[in-house]
Amino acid sequence: MGIRDRDYMRRPPDDDGQSGSLSDSKAEEFAQRILKKYSRLFLYVGIAIGVLLVIAFIVAKFSNTQK
Numbered sequence: 001m002g003i004r005d006r007d008y009m010r011r012p013p014d015d016d017g018q019s020g021s022l023s024d025s026k027a028e029e030f031a032q033r034i035l036k037k038y039s040r041l042f043l044y045v046g047i048a049i050g051v052l053l054v055i056a057f058i059v060a061k062f063s064n065t066q067k
Contacts, residue, residue: 034041
């Protein structure tokens with residue numbers, strides 16, 4: 001008997017691998033709704049952080065005055 005032959009490890013053929021009862025929490029549902037509503041939020045935040053970093057490097061370069 002192999003490990004694949006055990007009854008407790010078998011799934012019904014119509015099961016897609018998601019139990020749906022314990023794995024879905026309120027936080028996951030909230031995050032999924034936010035990501036669905038604001039699908040490009042992380043893109044815009046990433047671009048904004050990149051622009052701010054470039055501005056910070058430019059300001060640091062020009063503010064470094066040596067006497």
